[in-house]
Amino acid sequence: xxxxxxxxxxxxxxxxxxxxxxxxxxxxxxxxxxxxxxxxxxxxxxxxxxxxxxxxxxxxxxxxxxxxxxxxxxxxxxxxxxxxxxxxxxxxxxxxxxxxxxxxxxxxxxxxxxxxxxxxxxxxxxxxxxxxxxxxxxxxxxxxxxxxxxxxxxxxxxxxxxxxxxxxxxxxxxxxxxxxxxxxxxxxxxxxxxxxxxxxxxxxxxxxxxxxxxxxxxxxxxxxxxxxxxxxxxxxxxxxxxxxxxxxxxxxxxxxxxxxxxxxxxxxxxxxxxxxxxxxxxxxxxxxxxxxxxxxxxxxxxxxxxxxxxxxxxxxxxxxxxxxxxxxxxxxxxxxxxxxxxxxxxxxxxxxxxxxxxxxxxxxxxxxxxxxxxxxxxxxxxxxxxxxxxxxxxxxxxxxxxxxxxxxxxxxxxxxxxxxxxxxxxxxxxxxxxxxxxxxxxxxxxxxxxxxxxxxxxxxxxxxxxxxxxxxxxxxxxxxxxxxxxxxxxxxxxxxxxxxxxxxxxxxxxxxxxxxxxxxxxxxxxxxxxxxxxxxxxxxxxxxxxxxxxxxxxxxxxxxxxxxxxxxxxxxxxxxxxxxxxxxxxxxxxxxxxxxxxxxxxxxxxxxxxxxxxxxxxxxxxxxxxxxxxxxxxxxxxxxxxxxxxxxxxxxxxxxxxxxxxxxxxxxxxxxxxxxxxxxxxxxxxxxxxxxxxxxxxxxxxxxxxxxxxxxxxxxxxxxxxxxxxxxxxxxxxxxxxxxxxxxxxxxxxxxxxxxxxxxxxxxxxxxxxxxxxxxxxxxxxxxxxxxxxxxxxxxxxxxxxxxxxxxxxxxxxxxxxxxxxxxxxxxxxxxxxxxxxxxxxxxxxxxxxxxxxxxxxxxxxxxxxxxxxxxxxxxxxxxxxxxxxxxxxxxxxxxxxxxxxxxxxxxxxxxxxxxxxxxxxxxxxxxxxxxxxxxxxxxxxxxxxxxxxxxxxxxxxxxx
Numbered sequence: 001x002x003x004x005x006x007x008x009x010x011x012x013x014x015x016x017x018x019x020x021x022x023x024x025x026x027x028x029x030x031x032x033x034x035x036x037x038x039x040x041x042x043x044x045x046x047x048x049x050x051x052x053x054x055x056x057x058x059x060x061x062x063x064x065x066x067x068x069x070x071x072x073x074x075x076x077x078x079x080x081x082x083x084x085x086x087x088x089x090x091x092x093x094x095x096x097x098x099x100x101x102x103x104x105x106x107x108x109x110x111x112x113x114x115x116x117x118x119x120x121x122x123x124x125x126x127x128x129x130x131x132x133x134x135x136x137x138x139x140x141x142x143x144x145x146x147x148x149x150x151x152x153x154x155x156x157x158x159x160x161x162x163x164x165x166x167x168x169x170x171x172x173x174x175x176x177x178x179x180x181x182x183x184x185x186x187x188x189x190x191x192x193x194x195x196x197x198x199x200x201x202x203x204x205x206x207x208x209x210x211x212x213x214x215x216x217x218x219x220x221x222x223x224x225x226x227x228x229x230x231x232x233x234x235x236x237x238x239x240x241x242x243x244x245x246x247x248x249x250x251x252x253x254x255x256x257x258x259x260x261x262x263x264x265x266x267x268x269x270x271x272x273x274x275x276x277x278x279x280x281x282x283x284x285x286x287x288x289x290x291x292x293x294x295x296x297x298x299x300x301x302x303x304x305x306x307x308x309x310x311x312x313x314x315x316x317x318x319x320x321x322x323x324x325x326x327x328x329x330x331x332x333x334x335x336x337x338x339x340x341x342x343x344x345x346x347x348x349x350x351x352x353x354x355x356x357x358x359x360x361x362x363x364x365x366x367x368x369x370x371x372x373x374x375x376x377x378x379x380x381x382x383x384x385x386x387x388x389x390x391x392x393x394x395x396x397x398x399x400x401x402x403x404x405x406x407x408x409x410x411x412x413x414x415x416x417x418x419x420x421x422x423x424x425x426x427x428x429x430x431x432x433x434x435x436x437x438x439x440x441x442x443x444x445x446x447x448x449x450x451x452x453x454x455x456x457x458x459x460x461x462x463x464x465x466x467x468x469x470x471x472x473x474x475x476x477x478x479x480x481x482x483x484x485x486x487x488x489x490x491x492x493x494x495x496x497x498x499x500x501x502x503x504x505x506x507x508x509x510x511x512x513x514x515x516x517x518x519x520x521x522x523x524x525x526x527x528x529x530x531x532x533x534x535x536x537x538x539x540x541x542x543x544x545x546x547x548x549x550x551x552x553x554x555x556x557x558x559x560x561x562x563x564x565x566x567x568x569x570x571x572x573x574x575x576x577x578x579x580x581x582x583x584x585x586x587x588x589x590x591x592x593x594x595x596x597x598x599x600x601x602x603x604x605x606x607x608x609x610x611x612x613x614x615x616x617x618x619x620x621x622x623x624x625x626x627x628x629x630x631x632x633x634x635x636x637x638x639x640x641x642x643x644x645x646x647x648x649x650x651x652x653x654x655x656x657x658x659x660x661x662x663x664x665x666x667x668x669x670x671x672x673x674x675x676x677x678x679x680x681x682x683x684x685x686x687x688x689x690x691x692x693x694x695x696x697x698x699x700x701x702x703x704x705x706x707x708x709x710x711x712x713x714x715x716x717x718x719x720x721x722x723x724x725x726x727x728x729x730x731x732x733x734x735x736x737x738x739x740x741x742x743x744x745x746x747x748x749x750x751x752x753x754x755x756x757x758x759x760x761x762x763x764x765x766x767x768x769x770x771x772x773x774x775x776x777x778x779x780x781x782x783x784x785x786x787x788x789x790x791x792x793x794x795x796x797x798x799x800x801x802x803x804x805x806x807x808x809x810x811x812x813x814x815x816x817x818x819x820x821x822x823x824x825x826x827x828x829x830x831x832x833x834x835x836x837x838x839x840x841x842x843x844x845x846x847x848x849x850x851x852x853x854x855x856x857x858x859x860x861x862x863x864x865x866x867x868x869x870x871x872x873x874x875x876x877x878x879x880x881x882x883x884x885x886x887x888x889x890x891x892x893x894x895x896x897x898x899x900x901x902x903x904x905x906x907x908x909x910x911x912x913x914x915x916x917x918x919x920x921x922x923x924x925x926x927x928x929x930x931x932x933x934x935x936x937x938x939x940x941x942x943x944x945x946x947x948x949x950x951x952x953x954x955x956x957x958x959x960x961x
Contacts, residue, residue: 003031003040009050012057022651028061038065038079039086045102046094055098059105066109071116073736088113092128096143103146111150118151119170125151126174133178135185138202145209148175152216160220168220176225179217180233183210187236197247204248204258207240211265215272222277234284237266241291253302254352260308267292267311274318282324289319289328297341303352306377313346313380320387330392335399338388344403346381347427349420349474357474361511362567368481369519382431389432389448397432397450404428408460419472422460426478429456430485442527443487453486454494466501473510480505480516487520487527492535495524499536503544506551514555518574521548525577534581542585545578549589552578553596562607565600569612576616579623580906590628590635597621598643601655605647608654615902618658622906625662629669637666641678648685653694657901660686660700665907667707675712683708683716687724692731695738696900702732702741703909706748713752725749726761733768739777743784747791751914755799762808770816773824779831786828787837790844791914802844802852821862826869838873840914842921845870850932850940864947871955874922926959933960 008031014024031037044050044058066087069078077084091113095106118125132144152171158164186206193199214233217223226233241263250257270288273281292312299305319325329335356364367376389396407425410418433451434444447453464471464479471479483490483498490498502524505517527535541548556571566572579586579593586593600617608614621640629636644659663682667675675683685691686701686708705725709716716722725745732742746765749758769785793802809817829845832838848855848866855863918924933940944953 003034003036005040005043005047007031008037008040009044009047009054009058012044012061013051013054015057015061016053032065032069035080036083038062038069038083041065042087042090042094045098045106052099052101056102056105059098059102059109063105063109063112066112070113075116088117088122088125092125092132092144092147095147096132096140100142103143107146107150110147111154114151115154119167123170126171130174130178133182136189138189138199138206141182141186141206142202142209145206145213149209149212149216152213155216156219158220164220168217168223172217172223172225176217176223179210179213180225180229182206183214183233183236186210187239194245195247200245200247201258204262208258208262208265211237211262211269215265215269218269218272218277222280227280230280231284234270234281234288237269238287238291241266241288241295250304253304256304256307260305263295264308264311267308267315271311271315271318274315274322278322285319285325288315289325292316293342296346301345301350301352303350307375309346309377310375310380313342313377313384316342317380317384317387320384320391326388326391329388330395332395332399335388335392335395339385339399339403343381343385343428344424346377347431348424354474357512361515365512365515365519365570378427382427385431386434389435393448393450397448400428400432401451419475422475423478426460426475426482430482434485438485443485443523445488447486447489453489457482457486462498465498465505473508473513476505476508476510476513477516480513480520484516484520484523487524492529495535499524503548506548506555515568515570518552518555519570522570522574522577525581536581538582538585541578541581545582545585546589546592549575549578549593556600557596560603562603563609566604566608566610566613566617569610569616572613572616572620576620576623576906579620579627583627584631586624586627587631590624590632593624594636594639597624598639601643602646605650605652605655608652611654614655614658618655618662619904619906621658621662622665622904625665625669626907629666633666633670636669637676637678640666645682653696656694657696657700658904660697660704661904661907664700664704664707664909665904667704667711668909671710673711675708675715679708680712680715683712684721687721687728689728689731692728698732698738698741699901699903702738702744706744709745709748710752713754717753717757722749722753722757722761726765729765730768733772736778739772739781740784743788747788747912750788750792750800751795755804763811766808767812770812770820773820782824782828783831786825787832787840789825790829790837790841794840794844794847794914796847796851802848803854806852806854818859818862822865826865829869830872832873834911836911836913839918839921842870842873842925843915843918845873846925846928849943850929850936856939856943860947863943864949864952867944867948867956868952870925871952874925874959875955922959926961929956930960 008028011024011028011031014020015028017024041058041062045055045062047055072078079087091106091110095103095110098106114122114125129144129148132140134140155164155168186203189203190200190207193203214226214237218226240259243259245259248257248259270281270285274285278285292315295312296309296316299309320329329338353364356367385396385400404425407421407428411422411425415422429451433448433453433456435446435448436444438444461479461482464475465483467476480502483502499521502517502520506514506521508514508517525534525536525541529535552571552575556568556575557565559565597617597620601621604614604617625636625640640662644663647655647659663679667679683705686705691697692701705728709725716725726749729742729745729749732738732745769788772781773785789805792800792805795801796804806817809820829841832841845866849863849870855866929940944956948956
């Protein structure tokens with residue numbers, strides 16, 4: 001089992017070759033299991049005799065290995081202690097010595113380890129870092145600071161807590177003084193090397209990291225060490241905000257140089273200080289305001305300055321947010337200067353924008369859409385303008401209105417020569433017409449009362465929307481985007497007029513125009529009015545849905561190369577939305593849509609590269625299954641089996657969780673009848689333990705297995721598959737992240753298989769659950785256990801029931817049932833919120849009162865407690881179950897995508913109804929008790945008299961009447 005460095009190095013090299021990639025990854029997975037694998041990888045990374053890309057692959061492999069193998073869910077190490085200690089001892093020194101491309105990967109590995117270990121289990125780390133800092137060796141300092149930043153930046157998004165402050169104070173106590181000293185010595189080194197290009201650039205890179213760490217250390221609270229030295233530190237930072245040296249400039253207009261990053265970082269840090277520590281920073285901020293202003297008015301339009309411009313604008317926005325400072329903008333002349341010198345240059349179209357519009361249309365769209373272009377000049381300039389509008393509404397509206405009018409006039413007098421002026425005018429108007437947050441679901445909700453959005457639309461936009469020719473593509477996009485931004489302001493009647501010309505723009509030959517049209521069509525179909533009703537329902541959309549979908553598929557499939565076909569997620573999202581809206585209206589078109597979706601699955605399965613695209617793609621499939629499968633289940637099962645089977649055969653990891661969910665949805669569409677041979681084979685293949693190793697597969701696989709079990713229980717028992725299935729249950733129960741899926745599988749087994757088949761396994765099943773109950777599980781686990789108990793206790797008609805459960809408990813340990821019943825089952829039952837679960841508990845408790853021998857004879861007090869629990873449930877009766885049509889309400893933009901499980905909302909699993917025949921629970925309980933009393937010769941009435949309080953007796957008797 002020994003590891004061989006040469007062999008592993010060759011495998012790493014092979015992962016870089018597309019032809020050997022898959023096999024090499026499998027072979028590396030094998031090597032991973034051998035002891036010392038992580039240290040061998042570090043040896044490969046350190047080995048200067050190996051090619052750089054092999055070492056880089058080693059660093060990447062190490063990072064992924066650490067991500068999945070450092071600690072388990074409880075934070076215990078999965079690697080041997082000596083390996084852990086060696087990694088911590090060697091990693092920092094190694095990172096400092098390797099080339100920068102490898103440094104980044106090792107830095108991320110350190111960050112992963114720090115996530116679980118810093119600082120309590122790695123309290124030497126900061127001392128180790130500080131001990132390596134030097135006065136004059138920038139390469140070493142860069143390595144140390146990269147590590148420090150990778151750990152400290154984790155604090156930025158966190159909520160304040162005692163533990164967090166303890167960690168930050170631990171760092172400051174060791175790192176604060178050396179940080180301030182290094183800042184001063186780096187300043188001296190930059191001065192001393194101002195004529196030596198290579199060394200100078202390295203020291204400026206150190207300064208860049210110091211500025212980032214200054215932000216990290218200040219992000220939660222103002223560190224005392226900075227407060228004491230604030231004048232010195234901020235004056236040094238101010239020096240570099242205005243610093244210039246031609247040796248640091250880049251020749252390429254699109255590539256930011258080291259100095260741009262330093263200045264942008266300084267603006268970002270000063271924005272933080274403005275927002276959080278204005279009392280300490282108030283006077284010191286004045287030179288920064290002047291310098292940011294002069295930067296913005298002198299800097300060129302080249303894209304290499306975009307990051308600096310946007311951060312400087314963020315800083316001025318923070319300044320404008322604070323009453324005292326905002327007043328400097330409060331007069332007409334200053335605002336005119338702001339608009340002319342800062343806003344207009346940064347919102348006007350540049351040559352680089354037009355080039356991107358033509359050459360990289362999908363990038364243009366992503367950058368241009370709300371929220372996705374946080375660092376563009378346009379976005380930052382708009383935010384600044386809106387902040388000023390918030391403070392001085394009348395004045396800003398008037399000043400900007402004059403400029404808007406001026407640019408519209410320019411365009412009118414020379415439409416072909418001055419079309420960019422119109423773009424500027426529309427942008428300016430939109431910037432001040434919208435107030436508050438622009439939401440992804442509704443666009444602008446509140447508008448500026450001093451402007452008329454609809455009038456502006458009619459006079460300046462509508463014509464561009466409907467024109468077939470003579471309109472510049474960018475102006476066409478402006479018109480469509482205006483509808484996108486102000487979609488909430490149009491009534492249903494106005495939308496009915498605007499919608500057909502909008503759809504017509506899908507036929508444009510311009511990529512950005514038709515994509516924007518698809519974005520707005522999708523958002524309008526999602527749009528609801530104030531009462532939550534969709535503006536366009538199935539009846540509105542169905543008449544043209546077929547043509548619309550056909551056209552969208554043609555656009556998607558235009559270029560059949562896998563990476564091109566899945567490039568444009570917006571088109572796919574529009575397909576998904578149309579299918580969701582037309583619901584059963586899809587049935588007549590099922591054949592055609594199915595063929596397109598299958599074709600797309602096959603093509604993109606060769607190289608899945610855009611997670612958003614394939615997520616929307618599978619949601620579209622889910623909608624088709626949801627609305628079409630119930631009326632033609634065999635057709636969909638047969639047609640979709642082959643493409644889904646190919647995904648599994650080719651091991652397309654990214655698609656598997658989706659495919660398992662869709663297989664399950666197809667089966668759930670036809671819950672009865674024997675399984676086809678296809679699905680029997682599938683049922684066998686998903687019992688392979690390796691499939692369940694991937695965390696992302698588990699919820700989907702569990703759902704699929706629970707859909708298969710009820711339809712093939714007899715085969716499962718006959719083919720001895722019950723043990724492997726219960727083995728999967730046991731595996732799922734061993735991890736917090738999968739234990740709820742374990743209950744799903746267990747419930748399917750218990751409700752589908754005969755008692756004779758499962759009885760022998762029941763003590764083991766209970767032992768697994770009780771062991772977990774002893775280890776302080778979360779509430780959700782307890783609730784699922786109690787639900788499982790009620791499921792068993794309610795099914796006395798099939799040989800289970802409360803007595804069966806008690807007998808199985810006694811077989812593990814005599815008397816173990818009573819404490820579990822009193823401390824877990826009865827109290828947790830009252831927490832059930834879902835109507836179906838409350839109903840299940842009512843049935844279970846009623847049957848316990850009527851037919852359990854143990855409760856009749858042995859647990860006399862327990863009978864009374866059970867009855868009280870039942871009455872409590874009945875006095876807060878479960879609500880009738882509402883139809884679950886939540887799919888339209890889930891906005892896919894709220895999802896985060898990663899490797900793992902993403903649920904499909906279009907084909908969510910419907911909750912299982914265990915007792916559909918019980919409709920009115922109170923009436924059912926009364927008549928069941930009455931019938932049972934007759935069955936048992938009046939015994940139940942006797943228990944009611946002897947075992948209940950007078951109040952409980954009165955209530956129960958009222959039901960039995």
